[in-house]
Amino acid sequence: MRKFLAILVCKLGRWVGRLIGKGSSMPGQAALKICPDILSRVTLPAHIIAVTGSNGKTSTVEMIAAILRANDKTVVYNEEGSNQIEGVATMVLTHSNFSGTVKADVLLIESDERYAAHSFRYFHPTEFVITNLYRDQLTRNGHPEWVYNALKPAIYPETLLVLNADDPLSSCFAIGHEKVKWFGMDEIPGDTHAPSGAYRDGAYCPVCKAPMEYDYFHYNHIGAYRCTGCGHQKPKTDYTATDVDLDSGRLTIDGDVSVQLAFRSIYNVYNILAAYAACRECGVESAAIAGVINNYILKNGRMQRFTLGAHRGTLLTSKHENSIAYDTNLRYIASSQAPCAVLVVVDAISRKYFTSETSWLWDIDFDRLNFPHVREIFLAGRYANDLAVRFSFTGIPGEKWKSRIFPDIREACAALAEHGDEELYVVTCFSDRDKVLSQVQKEAM
Amino acid sequence: MDIRIVHFYPDLMSLYGSYANVSLLRRHLEDLGCAVRVDAVRPGQDAELSDADFLFMGAGTERSQQAAARDFARFGPAVKSAAADGTAMLFAGTAMELLGRSVTAADGTQFDGIGLADFTSVQGSRRYTGDVYGFTELYAPAAVGYINKCAVISGVETPLLTSLNMGFGNERECGPEGYHAGSVFASELTGPLLVKNPLMLAAVLSAVYARRGQPLPAELPSYPYEEQGYAITAQQLKLRSESKH
Numbered sequence A: 001m002r003k004f005l006a007i008l009v010c011k012l013g014r015w016v017g018r019l020i021g022k023g024s025s026m027p028g029q030a031a032l033k034i035c036p037d038i039l040s041r042v043t044l045p046a047h048i049i050a051v052t053g054s055n056g057k058t059s060t061v062e063m064i065a066a067i068l069r070a071n072d073k074t075v076v077y078n079e080e081g082s083n084q085i086e087g088v089a090t091m092v093l094t095h096s097n098f099s100g101t102v103k104a105d106v107l108l109i110e111s112d113e114r115y116a117a118h119s120f121r122y123f124h125p126t127e128f129v130i131t132n133l134y135r136d137q138l139t140r141n142g143h144p145e146w147v148y149n150a151l152k153p154a155i156y157p158e159t160l161l162v163l164n165a166d167d168p169l170s171s172c173f174a175i176g177h178e179k180v181k182w183f184g185m186d187e188i189p190g191d192t193h194a195p196s197g198a199y200r201d202g203a204y205c206p207v208c209k210a211p212m213e214y215d216y217f218h219y220n221h222i223g224a225y226r227c228t229g230c231g232h233q234k235p236k237t238d239y240t241a242t243d244v245d246l247d248s249g250r251l252t253i254d255g256d257v258s259v260q261l262a263f264r265s266i267y268n269v270y271n272i273l274a275a276y277a278a279c280r281e282c283g284v285e286s287a288a289i290a291g292v293i294n295n296y297i298l299k300n301g302r303m304q305r306f307t308l309g310a311h312r313g314t315l316l317t318s319k320h321e322n323s324i325a326y327d328t329n330l331r332y333i334a335s336s337q338a339p340c341a342v343l344v345v346v347d348a349i350s351r352k353y354f355t356s357e358t359s360w361l362w363d364i365d366f367d368r369l370n371f372p373h374v375r376e377i378f379l380a381g382r383y384a385n386d387l388a389v390r391f392s393f394t395g396i397p398g399e400k401w402k403s404r405i406f407p408d409i410r411e412a413c414a415a416l417a418e419h420g421d422e423e424l425y426v427v428t429c430f431s432d433r434d435k436v437l438s439q440v441q442k443e444a445m
Numbered sequence B: 001m002d003i004r005i006v007h008f009y010p011d012l013m014s015l016y017g018s019y020a021n022v023s024l025l026r027r028h029l030e031d032l033g034c035a036v037r038v039d040a041v042r043p044g045q046d047a048e049l050s051d052a053d054f055l056f057m058g059a060g061t062e063r064s065q066q067a068a069a070r071d072f073a074r075f076g077p078a079v080k081s082a083a084a085d086g087t088a089m090l091f092a093g094t095a096m097e098l099l100g101r102s103v104t105a106a107d108g109t110q111f112d113g114i115g116l117a118d119f120t121s122v123q124g125s126r127r128y129t130g131d132v133y134g135f136t137e138l139y140a141p142a143a144v145g146y147i148n149k150c151a152v153i154s155g156v157e158t159p160l161l162t163s164l165n166m167g168f169g170n171e172r173e174c175g176p177e178g179y180h181a182g183s184v185f186a187s188e189l190t191g192p193l194l195v196k197n198p199l200m201l202a203a204v205l206s207a208v209y210a211r212r213g214q215p216l217p218a219e220l221p222s223y224p225y226e227e228q229g230y231a232i233t234a235q236q237l238k239l240r241s242e243s244k245h
């Protein structure tokens, strides 16, 4: 009876919520109040795929959903990205019938890495994709090993782990776990043999803290690692990017599946690999997956085109407090050849929480902008001075940025509108992007 | 002046941009005309501390901290005699805990600090995170920063920040934070705390000069980005600490 009531309340709440255009986790929250173990009393699809990690989870989940749906599987997933237990409950109950059966082939869940243990107490994923674990939102997450410890209880013996072989930390989830499939990348052009980045989280083994050696680095500390102490190392991969050419945007998986990249970033390659592995494990043929990926355009708008004065601009959405997301966008700008200007905005550090914590600026490798084609750099937002201190420790010539520091974002945009006609790249976070987009003419996506 | 900085475990103890403390101190010393050498010490490497002008260790994960502690034990006597000799040093984040008598990990295992100071640290499964707005006896304006730790530190008699309006101190909310005695500075304020606090940097610079028997030059170069960055953060945190009461 309580189960029926909880489902009813959730469905009603969802209906009301839709009418007034509000919240995706409230109905589930109400249902959990009525019946706290409701999630263990429902009948779930045969495949429950969970995706978590510091970077790429939304893109990976969207790609998995697109592939499965194109292959005639019904998929229920939290498209609104409400990824704590209340959001998961809302999604499950609104898609179940009144006896509590979710009629779908796959339940797909993007899960917050810190709350997964809570969300998966009442039911366990059949496939658990972990994209990576590294420095991300440390104000809330503490540090990557703290997140690892928080995620560990969400992993049950019957779950198949789909893990990134190239990440020394998240690969540790395989220790003592039987069912594991690995995705990863062979050595590719553009790899380095020396580490890059402002810090070296690959210097020491996450298992025993002995020094690690690398055969190659794909980016930051992601690559082929080998511990000199305990032997923790990049495992043999089950799903492998065997040929990656970022210049032409071509990718080959397992030596025979060719994919054309819509977005030529190494990041995107990992998201594709993770989605490919998860879908193969759900029984989708490789050619069918490639067909979808080839026609796939990222939905979540991390890149927005616009004009500002005589500039044509691209907004590259990063995440504040996530240095690797920043590094990726800086790498993208570095690889562009045409003369350009760059606007970096740090105004509100978090969307949800107030904080003045700016330590993460020191983890970003801003020296990646030290190229002749990057003509000028504008630093804007409340923490523009903190950005300026950080930039004063790069090799970037001062004349490119020192007279372009604007605590007021509108003034930075006005200055850009009046001056110059180069390509413009804006690097900022979801929390600050609209402050820039309100000052420009957006192009249709 | 020739200045030698010893940076312990720059890769192992490197969370929250800890390294920026060394970068900034180095720049300010160079701007004062000093020739600065920074020697990194990695686990297993030897280091001579008796002629060092500044010792630094930054924040690490709890497991990195344990690895650092295993190696750092052999430097205990040398660090203590350097402190007694007036050598300036900063231990930031979890490195602070290594100066005390012992650290108890969340699983209950205990390991020794070097015992330079008489405090103990007990780590748990709760993490204390949040902005900090507080005061020190070294200067009048506020100190700012961020706490990100899982340890409660007991037995500090001479804290670096004597009162907090906001943030978790050594052992309680708004309690005193860090450790300071003579030329020894320690704080769980994470990351580039000397960048965030220009006056704290000046205090460390004075300590470096004092050990060499020299006063800081009366005219110091100005650093507008650092000063304005501090001013904005201090203003933001002051507003918020007032709205909390």
Ligand SMILES: [Zn+2]
Pocket (backbone or CB within 6 Å): A205, A206, A207, A208, A209, A210, A227, A228, A229, A230, A231, A232
């Ligand atoms: Zn190892």
